[in-house]
Amino acid sequence: MFGLWTHERNPYINIIIGPGQNCSHGTHSFHQDIDYLKHVGTFLNTEFMMCHIGEWHSHHRLRLRQPSSGDLNSIWKHFPAGVEHFLLIIATIEDDYVRLNPWLFTASTHSYDAIDVNIIPKDNVFMRDDIVSKRISEGAEKSLLPQQKNISEALNGKSVEHQNEGPWFQTDRGASIVQFLNSKLENIIDASTSIEKTFTQGCLKFSLRRNTCRVAITFPQDFPNSAVKIVCNAPSVAGPLEWTVGNTEQISVEIVDPIVQSIKGMVRTVHA
Numbered sequence: 001m002f003g004l005w006t007h008e009r010n011p012y013i014n015i016i017i018g019p020g021q022n023c024s025h026g027t028h029s030f031h032q033d034i035d036y037l038k039h040v041g042t043f044l045n046t047e048f049m050m051c052h053i054g055e056w057h058s059h060h061r062l063r064l065r066q067p068s069s070g071d072l073n074s075i076w077k078h079f080p081a082g083v084e085h086f087l088l089i090i091a092t093i094e095d096d097y098v099r100l101n102p103w104l105f106t107a108s109t110h111s112y113d114a115i116d117v118n119i120i121p122k123d124n125v126f127m128r129d130d131i132v133s134k135r136i137s138e139g140a141e142k143s144l145l146p147q148q149k150n151i152s153e154a155l156n157g158k159s160v161e162h163q164n165e166g167p168w169f170q171t172d173r174g175a176s177i178v179q180f181l182n183s184k185l186e187n188i189i190d191a192s193t194s195i196e197k198t199f200t201q202g203c204l205k206f207s208l209r210r211n212t213c214r215v216a217i218t219f220p221q222d223f224p225n226s227a228v229k230i231v232c233n234a235p236s237v238a239g240p241l242e243w244t245v246g247n248t249e250q251i252s253v254e255i256v257d258p259i260v261q262s263i264k265g266m267v268r269t270v271h272a
């Protein structure tokens with residue numbers, strides 16, 4: 001988040017950006033693309049004298065409105081030098097509503113407090129500026145999320161309805177399948193295995209790599225109408241495997257186990 005500090009040392013937000021294209025999303029972590037942050041930050045600082053006043057991220061459905069211990073470590077470790085305050089906004093999704101929870105960190109007292117939000121009623125001129133939006137879009141991760149229009153209501157402490165018109169994995173059931181699959185995959189990987197999650201052209205793809213063995217699990221854009229496809233590059237593995245799940249009502253976390261079992265089988269075959 002970029003903006004200014006008021007006379008009373010309150011944060012005043014002008015610009016909020018999302019993830020850069022080289023960020024990394026884990027099940028329980030998010031690491032911003034530092035080059036992207038610098039690209040936007042240098043521009044806003046040079047052209048508008050705006051400061052990097054804080055960060056935001058989501059705790060999804062964990063119902064954890066407070067900073068986690070990881071958040072606290074990270075904020076204090078990377079606290080900007082010579083700065084007294086830093087703002088952290090944590091978004092939570094509760095009963096399909098998005099809630100924004102702002103926390104103000106203070107360096108001299110090494111403390112943090114929940115704060116209130118005032119919405120400036122005027123339209124945000126910075127967000128309407130073509131040059132600003134061009135800079136923000138350069139290097140940004142292409143989002144599949146529908147634009148959140150009611151951000152001011154969420155900031156006001158009210159909750160706004162979580163829009164479920166996006167891809168299947170943004171639905172309650174879809175999100176739990178992705179989280180479950182992610183945690184199962186993280187259980188079977190070790191130091192020699194890497195796992196990467198990408199969204200390309202509406203497809204959600206998990207890629208596992210162990211030495212020369214590569215396994216790709218692709219959920220098509222119109223999942224569950226089209227099948228999940230699992231492809232392994234090892235010549236000894238027959239493939240590709242496909243799972244057709246039927247209609248949306250039927251998709252459940254139960255599809256995860258056969259997928260994980262077959263991946264384990266593939267990795268074993270390669271190393272047999």
Ligand SMILES: [Zn+2]
Pocket residue numbers: 057058059067068071090
């Ligand atoms: Zn957090």
